[in-house]
Amino acid sequence: MPQIIDNVSLRDHHTFATEAAARYAATILGVEDLLTLRASQVWQDNPLLILGSGSNTLFQNDFPGLILFNRIQGIEIVKESSEHIWLKVGAGENWHELVQYCISHEYAGIENLSLIPGTVGAAPIQNIGAYGVELESVFEELTAFELKSGKSIRFDHSDCNFGYRFSIFKGECINQFCITDVTLRLNKHPTFHLDYGQIQDVLNEMGVITPSIRSISEAVIKIRQSKLPDPIQLPNAGSFFKNPVISKEHFEKLLTSFPNIKYYPEKNNMKKIPAAWLIEQCGWRGKRSGRVGVHEKQALVIINYDHGSGSEICNLAKAIQADVKQKFDIELFPEVCIL
Ligand SMILES: Cc1cc2nc3c(=O)[nH]c(=O)nc-3n(C[C@H](O)[C@H](O)[C@H](O)COP(=O)(O)OP(=O)(O)OC[C@H]3O[C@@H](n4cnc5c(N)ncnc54)[C@H](O)[C@@H]3O)c2cc1C
Known part of the structure; x- marks a missing residue:
């Protein structure tokens, strides 16, 4: 027991x-x-x-x-074809160690997700993503223990209702399940995703002419280490807010006052606006509020500089949300689970 x-x-x-x-x-x-x-x-x-x-x-x-x-451990090959390999992974395994395991075995698909902290079981919860790749692109199925009934239930891709930093486990099934294992379908013949962020530039700097999953992982690690604070030195939870998605009409209205506004095109003519840009425009980048503050290199990251409390972090987040709302009429929603 x-x-x-x-x-x-x-x-x-x-x-x-x-x-x-x-x-x-x-x-x-x-x-x-x-x-x-x-x-x-x-x-x-x-x-x-x-x-x-x-x-x-x-x-x-x-x-x-x-x-x-x-802390449920274990990595098991459950199926193999000429194109793919299916790995069933214990939900308590460390995500980055799994990425490194895959790279050492030449299993492709999650190299762009290198160095994301956390466990494998949490990865589907918010459909982790970075550098143009999201977990759902390699997700096959998971097993989740229903806390109320004690039954283990299988969820396939469509059951999970994946979206941007979202799944059913952040929606209608929130706090009802413990994910116990996750099965990923990895590729034996890689398709590289190099067109997001600075990956190609960093590969050039590294002198890489023919990319491999290992060199892409190394480039991603380099970029992340240069931009993101290490939580061991500067406690944080990565991006505090999700990038908001706004309508075409709202975007066009903003464009008249903010011609330099950054955006990524989304489905149905919607636009995703980088929350970091919005926060920066409100003057929050690098700003401290008592024992907590906004990271100087990445405005989306809130740092607990000096033993601050959860309430101090939430108050800072609320002040940022209020400023962004006032300046852009955009609501920012936390990506972090606040308890
Ligand atoms: C420096 C830094 C950089 C980051 N960069 C990224 C990034 O690039 N992309 C990205 O998507 N995220 C990023 N994150 C966020 C974080 O790494 C991911 O969300 C990760 O998947 C969280 O894993 P965890 O085990 O720490 O989850 P926890 O914080 O322990 O849990 C998160 C939520 O999931 C629930 N949960 C956890 N495990 C289970 C389970 N087995 N079953 C049911 N519910 C569960 C918890 O109850 C909680 O609600 C970053 C965080 C940091 C600190």
């Missing part, structure tokens, strides 16, 4: 490193642990939360129930 521990500090369990405590916590290594814990009174009487590496979570308050630290 996994041990249930009382009053656990969450400071080292999420990358914002704010002081907060869980009333109870336990570590799960497999579905059997979930089944055993489910029979306990603590499980029955309390709210439940699954936590991976806490790299997309902010604790504003103590958590009044049972937190389950997902």
